[in-house]
Amino acid sequence: xxxxxxxxxxxxxxRQLGKEAWAAFLPDLNNISEDxxxxxxxxxxxxxxPSWGDEFLTNLYKKFGERLVLxxxxxxxxxxxxDILQKVNHLKFNIE
Amino acid sequence: xxxxNNNLRIKEAADFLGISVATLRRWDTKGRLAVxxxxxxxxxxxxxxxxxxxxxxxxxxxxxxxxxxxxxxRPHAIFYCPDSSIFQARLYKLRSALSPxxxxxxxxxxxxxxxxxxxxxxxxxxxxxxxxxTGIFFGYDIKNRVIVLADRGQGVLKTLKRVKPxxxxxxxxxxxxxxxxxxxxxxENRGNGLKYVRQIIEQNPxxxxxxxxxxxxxxxxxxxxxxIKKTKDSFRGCLAIIRF
Numbered sequence: 001x002x003x004x005x006x007x008x009x010x011x012x013x014x015r016q017l018g019k020e021a022w023a024a025f026l027p028d029l030n031n032i033s034e035d036x037x038x039x040x041x042x043x044x045x046x047x048x049x050p051s052w053g054d055e056f057l058t059n060l061y062k063k064f065g066e067r068l069v070l071x072x073x074x075x076x077x078x079x080x081x082x083d084i085l086q087k088v089n090h091l092k093f094n095i096e
Numbered sequence: 097x098x099x100x101n102n103n104l105r106i107k108e109a110a111d112f113l114g115i116s117v118a119t120l121r122r123w124d125t126k127g128r129l130a131v132x133x134x135x136x137x138x139x140x141x142x143x144x145x146x147x148x149x150x151x152x153x154x155x156x157x158x159x160x161x162x163x164x165x166x167x168x169x170r171p172h173a174i175f176y177c178p179d180s181s182i183f184q185a186r187l188y189k190l191r192s193a194l195s196p197x198x199x200x201x202x203x204x205x206x207x208x209x210x211x212x213x214x215x216x217x218x219x220x221x222x223x224x225x226x227x228x229x230t231g232i233f234f235g236y237d238i239k240n241r242v243i244v245l246a247d248r249g250q251g252v253l254k255t256l257k258r259v260k261p262x263x264x265x266x267x268x269x270x271x272x273x274x275x276x277x278x279x280x281x282x283x284e285n286r287g288n289g290l291k292y293v294r295q296i297i298e299q300n301p302x303x304x305x306x307x308x309x310x311x312x313x314x315x316x317x318x319x320x321x322x323x324i325k326k327t328k329d330s331f332r333g334c335l336a337i338i339r340f
Contacts, residue, residue, distance in 0.1 A: 011187050013212025014180055015220055046191060049209040050292045051216045077209035080296060088277045088288040 001032055008056075013047060018055030025056075029063065037065050042073040047050030050088075053081045058089055070095045101184060102143050105129075109142035112301045114172060115150070148174055155339065157236030159244040164331050168228035168248065176230035180219040186234055187212055193238050203300050207243075207340055210296050213289040214245050222249035227332060239340050248333040251310040266309030267324050274306075274313065295323070297338075305337040 005012070008021045032038060036061065042048070060068050070093050073079060086092060103115055109116045123129040127338045128151055130181055131140040151158065151174055157164045170176050177183035187208055218232045230334040233246040253269035263269050272278060294315060297304045304317030310330035314323050316339070324331070 011181045011184070011191060011212065012210065013187065013209060014184055014216050016180055016216075017184070035198040047187070047205045047212065049213045049216075050288045051220070054288065058311060071237065075205055078205060079210070084288055084292045084295060088291065094276070 001028075001036060002039045002040050002041055004043070006042075010036060010045060011047040013049040014044060014053040015051035015055055018052035022056050022059050023054070026060045029060075032064075035067075037067050037069055039069045039071055041071045042075060042078045043071075043072070045069075045075060048075065048081045050081050050084050053085055054089075056080070056090070057085060057093070061089075061091055061093065064096055068094060072096065099318065102145060103132075103141040104143070104147070106140045109140075109147060110244075112142075112144070112147055116235070137276050138326050139308060141264055143206045149181075152235065152237050153240070155237050156242060159235060159246045159335065159337075163246045163248060163335050164329065170229060171233045175233045176231060177215070177236045180216065183215045183219065183232065183234060187215075190236060190243075193236070203241045203340075205339070206296050206300065208299055210293045210302075211243055211245065211338065212295055214334075217289050218247040218249055218334060220244070221255045225250060225264050243340070245336045246333065251332050251334060264313035266284075266330075267326060270308060270311045270313050270324050271322070301340065303339040306332075306334065308334045 003025070009017070012018065029038070040057070042059070056089070057070075070082065072095055082093060097233055104112060106120055110120045113120065121227040122131070124131045124149045129142075132143055132146060151172060155175065158171070158175065162169075162300065170178075177186060187301055190211065191204065191208055215232055215234060230250045231247075233244070239270050251266070251269075252273050253263060256269050256278065257263050260272065263272065275291065276296045277288055277291060293304065298300070298320055301317055303312065303319070306313045306315075307327065309332070310327050312325055312327045315321075
């Protein structure tokens with residue numbers, strides 16, 4: 001499965017909206033088979049921050065672990081957010 | 097308030113700025129805010145665009161005045177974000193204002209990202225607990241490369257004391273907020289926003305001034321060490337000024 005993050009908006013900085021995005025998307029995630037990978041594509045996202053990211057990315061990681069794959073992004077706020085989420089939550093995202 | 101056209105007569109312009117007609121006349125005489133044209137030589141007319149530019153150029157001064165004011169009142173509508181959805185919409189406006197400028201295009205996403213974090217922090221930590229005015233002051237002056245956010249919320253110390261009751265003063269609370277991963281809304285998992293802000297400020301050509309209570313923090317291009325000092329003037333809530 002590929003999740004296009006830009007479908008949630010171009011500026012993703014609000015914790016409340018991150019929480020809502022997670023809640024809205026959760027039913028779709030429940031249909032994923034046990035060996036399927038979940039790819040996250042950040043193309044088209046302009047601004048990203050840890051508040052939104054923590055609600056969505058960290059929860060995805062908790063649910064899918066190594067099966068969650070973040071597609072490498074060149075957007076500086078996406079890169080910086082992934083970096084801090086890994087540090088503060090002591091986790092290592094699978095990035096390719 | 098809705099205005100039918102872009103040109104306001106002096107009474108409307110004074111109302112728009114929240115000042116008296118006499119003050120506006122005095123400003124015209126002194127050249128501080130000159131009247132733009134007169135209608136058939138009788139009425140002074142001010143364009144809304146010019147009035148907004150005038151307010152924008154004073155956003156720092158107005159934010160400080162608003163947060164320190166003993167009397168609580170809403171800030172001017174062009175700065176006031178009563179809820180997070182309006183703040184979110186204004187972040188898009190800020191992006192539009194920033195992105196055509198080539199020299200800052202490379203880091204505008206980081207800049208808006210930290211502005212989003214600071215504003216979101218104000219809403220997240222004060223939800224249902226605003227002491228007087230709900231929401232934040234959010235202004236920016238692109239020409240002078242400055243962004244200001246202010247809230248009359250509970251402040252960092254009171255918020256963090258819920259999870260770290262041993263905190264004794266504003267300076268200690270600011271240090272914890274910018275250096276330790278701790279959430280003021282425990283057991284909710286949060287508390288990385290201001291650490292992120294610090295990291296971005298340290299790695300980019302930005303300067304940050306942040307005050308809460310009687311403690312002020314500065315960090316930036318020529319000042320990579322987190323400096324926290326006690327201030328003479330104290331206020332409830334938070335004031336953040338970012339220069340870029």
